[in-house]
Amino acid sequence: MTVSSDAAPYAPLSVEALAQRLAEGGDAVQLIDVREPQEVETASLAGFENLPLSESAAWSETIHSRFECDRETIVLCHHGMRSAQMCMWLAQQGFTQLKNVTGGIDAYSLMVDRSVPRY
Numbered sequence: 626m627t628v629s630s631d632a633a634p635y636a637p638l639s640v641e642a643l644a645q646r647l648a649e650g651g652d653a654v655q656l657i658d659v660r661e662p663q664e665v666e667t668a669s670l671a672g673f674e675n676l677p678l679s680e681s682a683a684w685s686e687t688i689h690s691r692f693e694c695d696r697e698t699i700v701l702c703h704h705g706m707r708s709a710q711m712c713m714w715l716a717q718q719g720f721t722q723l724k725n726v727t728g729g730i731d732a733y734s735l736m737v738d739r740s741v742p743r744y
Contacts, residue, residue: 634716635709635723638699640733643726646699647672655698659711660730664703668730668742678707681714688718697722703744704729 638646646654647670658665658673665675674691676684684691692698698720702708705728712723726733734741 633709633712635700635712635725637727638724639727640737643699643701643733644737653697655692655696656701657692657698657711658701658730659707660702664744667744668734670701670730670733670741673701676711678702678711688715692720694719695721697724699724699726701726702729704731 656670656673658669658675659678660675661677661679662675669675698715700708700711700715700723702711705725708725708729712725715723728736730741731743734743
């Protein structure tokens with residue numbers, strides 16, 4: 626199997642698969658939410674650490690002390706675009722097991738848990 630050099634360095638993760646991973650629990654996975662603090666106040670999922678993409682200057686230097694490069698890392702945003710950007714950046718920092726939540730928390734609300742507010 627050949628992989629082109631322009632292939633994304635992360636895998637898509639459906640909201641259904643995310644729900645299953647969250648239900649399994651455990652410390653095997655790292656969870657990052659890149660939305661703004663006010664978005665997280667409106668709707669959030671337990672266990673995710675908030676690292677707003679817009680505030681990357683404040684946390685980027687500590688990424689390696691806060692997270693392990695070789696552990697599965699799931700990244701979430703509103704619709705999946707900012708989390709994809711974060712996955713690209715994390716890959717550049719040496720992270721190897723990245724997953725981007727397809728459709729973000731909005732899709733999670735629609736397809737998994739309607740109690741999560743939409744905005």
